Amino acid sequence: MNKRYYWLLLIPALIGFGLLSTLALASMSGIPGEIRLFPGTELSLSVQLPFRLVDGDGLHVPTPEGKFFLRADQVGKQHFQLYLFGFIPVRELVVDVVPEVLLFPGGHSIGVMVNPVGLVISRIVPVKGIDGGEYYPAVEAGLQPGDLITAINGRKVTRPEQVGQIINELAPKFQTLTVEYQRYGEPMTTVIRPVLSLQEDFKGGQRQVYLMGVFLEDPASGVGTLTFFDHDSGRYGALGHTITDSLGRSVEITDGSIVSASIESIRQGMRGMPGEKLGVFVDDAVIGSIDKNSKFGIFGHLSAKLDNPYFTAPIPIAFNHEVKPGPAKIYTVIDGDRIQEFDVEITKVYRQSQPDDKGMILRVTDPVLLGTTGGIIQGMSGSPIVQNGKLIGAITHVFVNDPRMGYGGFIEWMVYESGISESLAKAS
Secondary structure, eight states: OOOOHHHHHHHHHHHHHHHHHHHHHHHHHHOOOOEEOOTTTTEEEOOOTTTTHHHHHTTBOSSSTTTTEOOOOEEEEEEEEEEEEEEEEEEEEEEEEOOOOOOOOOOOEEEEEESSEEEEEEEEEEEEBBBEEEEHHHHTTTTTOOEEEETTTEEESHHHHHHHHHHHTTTTTTTEEEEEETTTTTEEEEEEEEEEEEEOOTOOEEEEEEEESSSEEEEEEEEEEEEEEEEEEEEEEEEEOOOOOOOOOOOEEEEEEEEEEEEEEEOOOTBBBEEEEEEEEEEEEEEEEOOOOEEEEEEBBBBHHHHOTSSSSSSSSSOGGGGGGGEEEEEEEEEOOOOEEEEEEEEEEEOSSSSSOOOOOEEOHHHHHHHHHHOOOOOTOOOEEETTTTTEEEEEEEEEEEEEEEEEEEEEHHOOOOOOHHHHHHHH
């Protein structure tokens, strides 16, 4: 083969090596690509040789000792360029000063009630007809576990009992019914022939009913914790993670609400078995709507005025680069509706340039909480985390093998998702 062709084949490899090397150098420098600050705060970075940081005027900004200081005085962006050996560009650093965000930490126990877009088929089962034969109407219609039924003969369904009512109203008139459903997000349509069967009621009597041969999943609902709220806009954020169905898929919500919940008892967590808050919903105490279900929690508008006994005024939020390993506080309910304060230790912080729901690892150190719950339990998701007077995040997950440990998500991403701060949304 001609030597020229060897060089042509080598060029893409050299380009790829150069890109990987640049990424590695950027990581080695310890300088992030973007940092957000509030007015009046200071930024301090260490820039050691062979790296150099240059401002927009081409001036070397670190001190001879390799320290870079910046005080955020005005809202806006400043751009800096990081160089290797003073002439090889490694990455750009953008310092974005945004208006300060003040929020009330939550901690309130809430009941989450949502109407999903359709019903998930959890199982396909045979149907015994009144003639004694075994039939598979759902299988013959091509339905599968995991399919999301959205309508039957044009009627939308959001509750399992609706399906039974529609089928038994229409099946005596029509031999087949049209089922609209989604599979992996794709809308589909099929025709099903319900089977007339005998069903025993709670008194032991029998009645004739039409069945499709499917088990449908109930709408998502459960106990969680409010993370923050804003008196000015009425917006709130809760849970710290998305609401999912039994297959782990995010639930698309048509409408929903949060209600006050009272914690009646605690199932303590232990190694290999997460604990749980056991509570009851106060049905006539709706405190807010749900208009968004995302990776970082649920969000909506409050319809009731809330307060937190530990905070008479809102406190600033922290950006993820401000969160440090060390002591912190969480706020949650473990008895009735009383918010309590508990000690935790943040053991690890992950520096994130892109939103993710696992930003830190924390360990419960409070003896009262450990004695009551064993650590982090279900229903505690969304409990606000406060460090050094700032709201830094929310509890999101528990370590199954060690309930004393869990993950927390950064409040920065939750505030962005909530729509409270236009400046944060534009900066992202």
